[in-house]
Amino acid sequence: MAVIEVEHLRKIYGSVVAVDDVSFSVEAGEIFGVLGPNGAGKTTAVEALPGLREPDSGRVRVLGLDPRVDRQELRQRVGVQLQESALPAKLRVGEALELYRSFYRESADVAGLVDTLGLADKRDAYFQNLSGGQKQRLFIALAMIGRPEVVVLDELTTGLDPQARRDTWAFVEAIRARGVTVVLVTHYMEEAERLCDRVVLIDRGTVVATGTPSGLAALHGGGTRVRLRPSRAFDETLLTRLPGVSSIERQGEHVVVSGSGDIVADVVQALAAAGVRAGDVRTESASLEDAFIALAGHPIDDADGGDAKR
Amino acid sequence: MTARTKAAAGGAFRRLVITEARLAWREPIGLVWGVGMPVLLVIIFGSIPAFQEPLPGLGGGTLFDAYVPILMVIALSMLAFMGIPYPLANYRELGVLRRMSTTPVPPSRLLAAQLVVNLVMAAVAFVLIVVIGMAAFGLKLPAQPLGFLLAITLGAGCLFSLGLCVAAFARTGRAAVAMGQGLFFPLAFFAGLWFPQAQMPDLLRGISQATPTGAAAQALTESFAGQFPSAAPLLLLTAYSVAFAAVAIHWFRWE
Numbered sequence: 001m002a003v004i005e006v007e008h009l010r011k012i013y014g015s016v017v018a019v020d021d022v023s024f025s026v027e028a029g030e031i032f033g034v035l036g037p038n039g040a041g042k043t044t045a046v047e048a049l050p051g052l053r054e055p056d057s058g059r060v061r062v063l064g065l066d067p068r069v070d071r072q073e074l075r076q077r078v079g080v081q082l083q084e085s086a087l088p089a090k091l092r093v094g095e096a097l098e099l100y101r102s103f104y105r106e107s108a109d110v111a112g113l114v115d116t117l118g119l120a121d122k123r124d125a126y127f128q129n130l131s132g133g134q135k136q137r138l139f140i141a142l143a144m145i146g147r148p149e150v151v152v153l154d155e156l157t158t159g160l161d162p163q164a165r166r167d168t169w170a171f172v173e174a175i176r177a178r179g180v181t182v183v184l185v186t187h188y189m190e191e192a193e194r195l196c197d198r199v200v201l202i203d204r205g206t207v208v209a210t211g212t213p214s215g216l217a218a219l220h221g222g223g224t225r226v227r228l229r230p231s232r233a234f235d236e237t238l239l240t241r242l243p244g245v246s247s248i249e250r251q252g253e254h255v256v257v258s259g260s261g262d263i264v265a266d267v268v269q270a271l272a273a274a275g276v277r278a279g280d281v282r283t284e285s286a287s288l289e290d291a292f293i294a295l296a297g298h299p300i301d302d303a304d305g306g307d308a309k310r
Numbered sequence: 311m312t313a314r315t316k317a318a319a320g321g322a323f324r325r326l327v328i329t330e331a332r333l334a335w336r337e338p339i340g341l342v343w344g345v346g347m348p349v350l351l352v353i354i355f356g357s358i359p360a361f362q363e364p365l366p367g368l369g370g371g372t373l374f375d376a377y378v379p380i381l382m383v384i385a386l387s388m389l390a391f392m393g394i395p396y397p398l399a400n401y402r403e404l405g406v407l408r409r410m411s412t413t414p415v416p417p418s419r420l421l422a423a424q425l426v427v428n429l430v431m432a433a434v435a436f437v438l439i440v441v442i443g444m445a446a447f448g449l450k451l452p453a454q455p456l457g458f459l460l461a462i463t464l465g466a467g468c469l470f471s472l473g474l475c476v477a478a479f480a481r482t483g484r485a486a487v488a489m490g491q492g493l494f495f496p497l498a499f500f501a502g503l504w505f506p507q508a509q510m511p512d513l514l515r516g517i518s519q520a521t522p523t524g525a526a527a528q529a530l531t532e533s534f535a536g537q538f539p540s541a542a543p544l545l546l547l548t549a550y551s552v553a554f555a556a557v558a559i560h561w562f563r564w565e
Binding site: 088091103105142146 | 321322324325326329332333336337397400401404405406408409411412413414415
């Protein structure tokens with residue numbers, strides 16, 4: 001069942017087309033990634049979901065409701081973490097949670113929430129004294145406090161160190177484990193590959209592709225490459241006739257086999273059957289990044305006007 | 311995260327007021343300048359012997375009596391120009407208001423909670439000024455309590471609306487502080503902080519009484535002296551309140 005449906009969304013600021021034509025749908029219980037360079041229109045697109053932005057044209061439905069008409073109801077049922085927001089410097093973690101809890105019809109248990117997010121010993125800390133990772137965990141907690149059915153997380157891990165980023169990913173997975181649908185906006189390919197069930201790639205206000213991260217990588221990213229050192233010379237047709245293998249290239253002592261899908265096992269087995277031992281095997285799977293470059297014609301950190309925040 | 315509990319109905323505004331009160335206590339700009347400073351000036355002025363001598367130019371009242379209503383206007387001005395605009399502009403700058411607009415409770419409630427907290431601080435300042443003045447320095451309660459209440463209510467409405475205009479126009483917390491100070495000093499002068507209106511030359515007094523603080527000080531002074539405040543300052547304060555509120559509502563941005 002589609003929880004979110006966006007069709008031909010368009011949003012213009014003055015003469016700048018922030019979102020030209022974006023369509024996607026999100027199924028219940030999935031982690032859906034909205035992926036693209038900075039300035040691609042990701043934030044504008046997702047801000048239309050809880051009714052924070054009014055699209056100039058297009059159709060948006062969230063939980064079967066129209067954000068333009070049912071804003072108030074959606075605010076009860078959609079939790080949001082915004083890219084650029086903060087809390088008063090001298091508000092304590094526990095106070096912020098109690099305050100936001102009072103905003104909703106239904107609310108989660110504060111003690112359970114701070115435990116899950118590893119903030120139990122920070123309940124009395126001022127917001128200004130939290131680390132970047134702790135602040136983001138608090139924002140996840142605030143997005144979850146109203147027991148939402150959908151949460152929108154915008155650039156959740158931008159500016160975090162790698163450890164804090166991995167910790168935060170675990171919390172996003174914990175949210176999904178509760179049956180909450182997650183919309184994750186990011187420009188980190190690695191984050192999308194690790195977390196998202198499906199992604200929409202957006203570049204310059206339009207959708208370039210939609211699919212699973214591994215599916216998009218395999219389809220558009222140039223497939224898989226297996227590099228190995230055979231124990232002796234062999235007939236190349238041994239491998240080229242395998243399904244999925246597209247080419248073979250010799251590099252000195254090594255052989256590089258290119259193809260799509262899971263060709264590693266087939267290649268090694270075919271060689272072994274012919275009495276050739278494959279040593280030093282390395283595989284290189286095409287990444288979502290490769291797919292993005294193939295589709296958009298430029299790397300994700302290198303878009304016009306998109307200053308990468310890394 | 312699993313326990314399902316019901317949020318208390320209507321508890322959101324109460325919770326907002328409690329939260330804003332805590333924050334006002336922890337970053338006590340309004341408390342120090344809007345309550346502490348006027349009360350301290352009451353004690354200092356009351357302790358100067360020359361301020362306790364009846365002066366013919368003041369209709370037989372003392373300089374201390376003349377300063378009590380002025381210091382009340384100063385308390386209101388400090389809260390209006392420091393206590394209200396700084397947190398609101400700061401919240402907008404930080405994205406606090408925008409974050410709140412994603413919840414079922416609109417950020418206008420946060421603004422209302424700010425006003426409640428500042429009104430309570432103003433009431434605390436008035437009570438301290440009157441109690442200390444009466445206990446230590448021979449101050450008498452306003453002879454016209456109803457007129458006093460009307461004057462103080464209109465004065466608070468007018469100055470707090472002006473404070474909201476500052477919050478509407480200032481893009482950052484720092485800008486709000488700068489604009490608030492820029493308004494405070496001339497308006498404190500017109501209220502009579504440097505010398506009361508009774509001691510001003512006629513032209514200057516006329517100008518003063520046309521300003522928000524001067525009109526408020528005039529109405530309060532009259533109510534202390536035993537007259538019902540005259541129509542001119544009351545009407546002027548009402549007109550200012552409406553105009554400032556309209557400007558603030560039209561220009562205020564949540565993000």
